[in-house]
Amino acid sequence: xxxxxxxxxxxxxxxxxxxxxxxxxxxxxxxxxxxxxxxxxxxxxxxxxxxxxxxxxxxxxxxxxxxxxxxxxxxxxxxxxxxxxxxxxxxxxxxxxxxxxxxxxxxxxxxxxxxxxxxxxxxxxxxxxxxxxxxxxxxxxxxxxxxxxxxxxxxxxxxxxxxxxxxxxxxxxxxxxxxxxxxxxxxxxxxxxxxxxxxxxxxxxxxxxxxxxxxxxxxxxxxxxxxxxxxxxxxxxxxxxxxxxxxxxxxxxxxxxxxxxxxxxxxxxxxxxxxxxxxxxxxxxxxxxxxxxxxxxxxxxxxxxxxxxxxxxxxxxxxxxxxxxxxxxxxxxxxxxxxxxxxxxxxxxxxxxxxxxxxxxxxxxxxxxxxxxxxxxxxxxxxxxxxxxxxxxxxxxxxxxxxxxxxxxxxxxxxxxxxxxxxxxxxxxxxxxxxxxxxxxxxxxxxxxxxxxxxxxxxxxxxxxxxxxxxxxxxxxxxxxxxxxxxxxxxxxxxxxxxxxxxxxxxxxxxxxxxxxxxxxxxxxxxxxxxxxxxxxxxxxxxxxxxxxxxxxxxxxxxxxxxxxxxxxxxxxxxxxxxxxxxxxxxxxxxxxxxxxxxxxxxxxxxxxxxxxxxxxxxxxxxxxxxxxxxxxxxxxxxxxxxxxxxxxxxxxxxxxxxxxxxxxxxxxxxxxxxxxxxxxxxxxxxxxxxxxxxxxxxxxxxxxxxxxxxxxxxxxxxxxxxxxxxxxxxxxxxxxxxxxxxxxxxxxxxxxxxxxxxxxxxxxxxxxxxx
Amino acid sequence: xxxxxxxxxxxxxxxxxxxxxxxxxxxxxxxxxxxxxxxxxxxxxxxxxxxxxxxxx
Numbered sequence: 001x002x003x004x005x006x007x008x009x010x011x012x013x014x015x016x017x018x019x020x021x022x023x024x025x026x027x028x029x030x031x032x033x034x035x036x037x038x039x040x041x042x043x044x045x046x047x048x049x050x051x052x053x054x055x056x057x058x059x060x061x062x063x064x065x066x067x068x069x070x071x072x073x074x075x076x077x078x079x080x081x082x083x084x085x086x087x088x089x090x091x092x093x094x095x096x097x098x099x100x101x102x103x104x105x106x107x108x109x110x111x112x113x114x115x116x117x118x119x120x121x122x123x124x125x126x127x128x129x130x131x132x133x134x135x136x137x138x139x140x141x142x143x144x145x146x147x148x149x150x151x152x153x154x155x156x157x158x159x160x161x162x163x164x165x166x167x168x169x170x171x172x173x174x175x176x177x178x179x180x181x182x183x184x185x186x187x188x189x190x191x192x193x194x195x196x197x198x199x200x201x202x203x204x205x206x207x208x209x210x211x212x213x214x215x216x217x218x219x220x221x222x223x224x225x226x227x228x229x230x231x232x233x234x235x236x237x238x239x240x241x242x243x244x245x246x247x248x249x250x251x252x253x254x255x256x257x258x259x260x261x262x263x264x265x266x267x268x269x270x271x272x273x274x275x276x277x278x279x280x281x282x283x284x285x286x287x288x289x290x291x292x293x294x295x296x297x298x299x300x301x302x303x304x305x306x307x308x309x310x311x312x313x314x315x316x317x318x319x320x321x322x323x324x325x326x327x328x329x330x331x332x333x334x335x336x337x338x339x340x341x342x343x344x345x346x347x348x349x350x351x352x353x354x355x356x357x358x359x360x361x362x363x364x365x366x367x368x369x370x371x372x373x374x375x376x377x378x379x380x381x382x383x384x385x386x387x388x389x390x391x392x393x394x395x396x397x398x399x400x401x402x403x404x405x406x407x408x409x410x411x412x413x414x415x416x417x418x419x420x421x422x423x424x425x426x427x428x429x430x431x432x433x434x435x436x437x438x439x440x441x442x443x444x445x446x447x448x449x450x451x452x453x454x455x456x457x458x459x460x461x462x463x464x465x466x467x468x469x470x471x472x473x474x475x476x477x478x479x480x481x482x483x484x485x486x487x488x489x490x491x492x493x494x495x496x497x498x499x500x501x502x503x504x505x506x507x508x509x510x511x512x513x514x515x516x517x518x519x520x521x522x523x524x525x526x527x528x529x530x531x532x533x534x535x536x537x538x539x540x541x542x543x544x545x546x547x548x549x550x551x552x553x554x555x556x557x558x559x560x561x562x563x564x565x566x567x568x569x570x571x572x573x574x575x576x577x578x579x580x581x582x583x584x585x586x587x588x589x590x591x592x593x594x595x596x597x598x599x600x601x602x603x604x605x606x607x608x609x610x611x612x613x614x615x616x617x618x619x620x621x622x623x624x625x626x627x628x629x630x631x632x633x634x635x636x637x638x639x640x641x642x643x644x645x646x647x648x649x650x651x652x653x654x655x656x657x658x659x660x661x662x663x664x665x666x667x668x669x670x671x672x673x674x675x676x677x678x679x680x681x682x683x684x685x686x687x688x689x690x691x692x693x694x695x696x697x698x699x700x701x702x703x704x705x706x707x708x709x710x711x712x713x714x715x716x717x718x719x720x721x722x723x724x725x726x727x728x729x730x731x732x733x734x735x736x737x738x739x740x741x742x743x744x745x746x747x748x749x750x751x752x753x754x755x756x757x758x759x760x761x762x763x764x765x766x767x768x769x770x771x772x
Numbered sequence: 773x774x775x776x777x778x779x780x781x782x783x784x785x786x787x788x789x790x791x792x793x794x795x796x797x798x799x800x801x802x803x804x805x806x807x808x809x810x811x812x813x814x815x816x817x818x819x820x821x822x823x824x825x826x827x828x829x
Binding site for chain 2: 088089092093110111112114159162163166167170173174177193196200204
């Protein structure tokens with residue numbers, strides 16, 4: 001077994017400078033620091049998460065000047081930080097405790113859900129940089145953020161809805177209590193008691209309506225000012241009129257008051273709206289989390305040899321940037337120093353890493369694989385390849401017609417009908433019906449209350465909330481509101497190859513042809529390297545100790561004594577037969593050289609899923625930026641007839657414009673414009689951030705099944721929404737005539753309203769289980 | 773019927789207390805970090821970083 005470092009849990013490399021049990025000096029230092037603070041229990045409690053940044057402290061100190069970000073107020077200094085490297089709750093405890101032990105610190109609180117730290121201390125003398133350095137030394141990475149800029153908008157409106165819901169809930173239960181007594185009391189109740197009950201209802205309901213109705217009133221007003229009507233207009237009208245009319249009735253000492261209808265209507269609607277907002281906010285939050293802390297910035301080498309960390313906007317042409325192995329390159333530039341391999345699959349779809357050395361061009365969005373590079377920036381901001389693609393994407397997005405959600409389409413038709421019916425009722429009663437004006441108005445209001453909104457306003461959100469919760473459990477994050485509806489109308493599906501149909505990483509394919517001992521030797525060398533082929537080899541031959549004295553020559557290979565592992569040139573085998581994919585050669589002195597062949601493997605279930613999708617009647621297309629040969633191979637393997645290789649981002653866009661109702665599934669930067677121009681789009685969570693941002697939904701995991709799943713759920717969702725509309729309209733068909741005839745009492749309204757809502761919710765709940 | 777005279781205010785008061793408690797909890801950030809709080813409860817008291825009465829926002 002490979003020995004794991006006591007601090008960070010990474011395997012210990014053969015030549016460790018950290019001493020016994022540690023992978024590096026930094027880890028040894030961090031371990032001692034934890035010991036000195038008396039917090040050693042941390043190591044017993046934690047569970048390391050392989051997806052999170054390793055706890056190894058960075059050797060090269062990055063200079064973020066935290067002092068600039070300190071907010072001082074009344075002797076309290078506050079620093080807002082995002083923390084990278086939180087593995088579990090024990091990390092939270094370690095960070096909080098380590099900071100709390102520092103003098104002057106009055107608050108150190110990590111929010112584990114959002115990975116944010118709020119640090120407060122009193123003493124002006126304390127240097128923020130020194131304070132924060134403790135946490136940096138433990139291996140976490142801290143990036144300051146501006147709390148006013150982080151998506152507080154969404155959180156705020158979510159909280160407002162929750163508050164409104166709490167108030168409406170409180171008022172509903174209490175008003176219902178009074179109403180039930182009135183209904184139960186019937187004729188036996190004295191008029192004085194009844195009026196008392198009515199007045200108490202008014203006392204509770206009116207302020208509650210005024211407070212809890214604000215989200216609806218606001219949206220209705222906005223719509224009216226824009227000369228449109230949405231679902232919130234009849235809702236607001238019904239609630240306000242019902243409350244106002246009831247107050248008038250109570251003043252008159254009349255028999256019926258509709259406070260309970262008015263407030264319970266609000267309560268039901270707020271539940272729907274809150275769930276809707278929360279499900280979406282959560283999916284979006286999770287999607288942001290997936291993108292990681294991308295604002296970590298660019299490491300710039302200053303002229304005097306020091307390093308500083310700048311944000312992507314601050315860098316200028318001519319600066320020298322350091323990019324370590326495994327890091328994503330964030331600028332366009334030429335290589336000044338270093339030799340490495342660059343993974344360009346996210347930009348071009350090319351599946352084999354390209355070796356690069358001095359004077360080669362590299363582009364933002366690619367990943368530096370094997371060794372540190374010094375890059376001279378040749379373009380920034382708008383001039384980079386990345387910006388070019390983003391621009392293409394924005395154009396595609398603007399060209400896409402704005403999709404109107406089904407609920408809004410229904411509301412557009414429905415809202416005027418409701419208003420006209422209510423108005424007609426009023427007219428009828430006041431003219432032909434011989435009613436006094438307040439009785440006519442009462443009938444009109446009961447039409448408004450009865451008709452609308454409850455079941456109808458719940459019809460869509462409840463189904464969508466349950467659908468996105470179900471998808472989220474399966475690792476699919478639906479980010480945009482109308483995405484599910486658009487998924488349901490998809491007719492053709494366009495796949496990208498590298499990273500979408502395939503896993504986007506090389507796997508050893510010929511282990512059966514190779515002698516087991518030689519494989520073990522190769523793996524023992526590979527363990528010392530972070531090159532993707534070495535890592536693939538280690539995955540294929542696990543649990544092999546790392547050989548000592550392995551030397552890595554970037555761009556060529558590995559060497560240990562007489563054993564060489566690396567490119568054909570490195571092993572001196574230029575004339576060996578060529579393999580179409582990536583390869584490694586193992587050359588042990590005195591033995592025949594062995595070729596280890598690798599291939600970007602197709603996702604395990606891709607063949608099955610593609611077949612099932614074709615069986616469901618979807619047209620499948622494959623568009624890739626990769627060379628013809630590998631694309632053809634994948635297409636043949638998966639029996640996809642429509643395939644195109646060597647597609648530029650513009651080509652992909654054009655292809656999509658020809659197809660209507662297409663779903664685009666892609667991960668690369670070259671797919672981003674296509675993702676934006678498709679009817680609806682899906683990205684794996686391994687995709688580049690731009691693509692994940694553009695895609696309507698993001699899926700996690702190694703399988704392609706989510707594509708089938710999301711389409712299935714969307715179809716089911718559409719069906720349920722339609723059923724719900726039918727249910728809601730059927731209920732209206734029965735109750736509207738009754739309301740217009742003036743037969744609706746408060747008791748009737750309350751019962752009808754709750755049953756229709758419950759029926760709609762129960763129908764939607766059918767989606768949460770069962771097979772698609 | 774006289775019982776109503778104090779039962780109704782009592783009911784409203786208790787309900788109002790519940791509402792106030794909820795609004796206070798929401799405002800003081802008790803619902804901000806559900807994931808963290810779920811784990812925090814597992815830490816022993818003697819190694820909690822701050823004494824319980826320390827100032828919170």
